[in-house]
Amino acid sequence: MRAPSILAALFCLTALIAAAAQAGKLYRWTDRQGIVHYGDRAPDKAPPAEVERLAFRAEPGAIARLRVLQEGERYLAWADNTLAGPIEVRLDFTHSNNIVGSPHLPARAIVDARSSAVVAVLSAQDPTRGGDFELNMRSTPGDPDARARNVDYLLPLQQQQFRIDQGYGGHFSHNEPEHRYAVDFAADIGTPVLAARDGTVMQVESDFDKAGLNLEKYGDRANFVRILHEDGSMALYAHLKDDGGVMVRLGQRVRAGQQIGLSGNTGFSTGPHLHFAVQVNRGMRLESIPFRMTGPQGPLHLSGGAR
Template sequence: MFSRLQRGVVVTGISLLLLSVVVPAQTLYKYRGPDGEWVFTDREPLTEDEVEVRELPGSDRGQGVSLQRQLLNGRWQLIADNSLLVPVQLMLSRVDATEKAKEWILSPQSRTVLESGEAGDAGDGRYRYVWLPGDPAAQHSPDQPYRAPFPAAVSHRVSQAYPDARTHTTADSAYAVDIAMPIGSNVHAARGGTVIDVTSNNYRSSDSLESADGAAANVVRIVHDDGTFAIYAHLNWNSIRVRPGERVTRGQYIADAGNTGFSTGPHLHFAVIRNAGLKMVSVPVEFALAGGNSVAPTAGMMLTAY
């Protein structure tokens, strides 16, 4: 899911469709090992007896909102296609006009007519637009503290949390939590929701955001029932066990911790964000403690999952 504003200029003098970039999927094999244990691997097993084959989606960063203009029976329509599994806030204005930009909330996986008119009455057909996932009306309202995102009774150390801002210097990461976790450690959902985005095919890391490797973290993004998004980042290569559209429950195993993307060492980057009006901002979270209490994470603390 996008945490930065997406911009574009569309020339619609003729019918035009902006095509998404599709990254080939990966294959995951699941089968029983010699001792009856479940084995997950990207390598094809020697026997195909009782093997479940799943296609893991690659990065879908080419998806999102596309605009097209169509002409039918002497009338034109400007149409917005939202391919995402969440609402999208869209702001649109004509390049050749001075009127105020118009705004829409596009429903998930929808097609919306933005403007229409008689043929020849579309100005020069050039539009400027920006969009961002999420409904700005959504408010962060969890019904209980978040579960620490790893197996119950396991503890890991928080390496960065608000107000510590060594690398969390943007609005969408200000309240993010970095948890030092060895590569291969199990990552569990901190809160239930629906998977909306998976990036699973990266395997390198860098301590520089400017490098291609620094921008290429493996990520799972989950939308909660209140419209906020959870981000689980720097996951291990080819370890993600969920797919877009899948409903996950609190405490469900979703992936392995790793060291992909902008990272100086193995850890999990966890954040809850919302669209605050064409701007993604992170929100404070608290994790559950024993006995029904909760705690705000701070750098250096040991966090245990309950």
């Protein structure tokens, strides 16, 4: 079956989903011959005075990308995992005319770190006539079958004196399941951020440089590091500094106490601090879980407080 209308819809959809990942820093510089260059990284050899960072609105990096490929009379919907840890995806029709999926949509799949998986195979319900469709794919970090162990976490900041500005259930921004058991540590911009537990750097975001109290504008625009632990739980270190606030790379193994970044004030934030949470995937939704933490003076009391 040849169905040009289906193909057009597929190519358009794939392009739109891939475009969400095209975020990054943009630099402009002039070389010694007077030629102007643009790039997503500053040159190593150009004098700093000749390099200009251009301001533009970055978008969060994509967790997964959807690819739809034709194979004979059918179409394969692939999910490409961009993270260095497992994710769960859910594929839905936003529009379907004479097209069915196997398995039936909505369909879910777990995709291993930096790998791809076929989520569904799409074909015509009635092969004698054409059809068209549109797809939507959501993705969530983590394996929904993970079972977190009750372990001690280290204080994620290199400082002897610390203050918790917002603890478990804080009314300002810790009232959603994803952040209910998060802790906000007061920290000057540039304070070393340390891994609270051994793990693998699963996800990083480092392209943002502003903060504010407009949730729609800043809610998903904080710099952060997500570290995957051996039991499948994930630690989130958020609101990191712009320009050098993230000091680890995707897939890197880190040890408890190792520096992974610098605290900052990016995203939805009232001021400089480090947002720390331990999260698990509970079936296409992230939930924070209670944890134990030890500081220089012993166990920390993590409940209550509000920014």
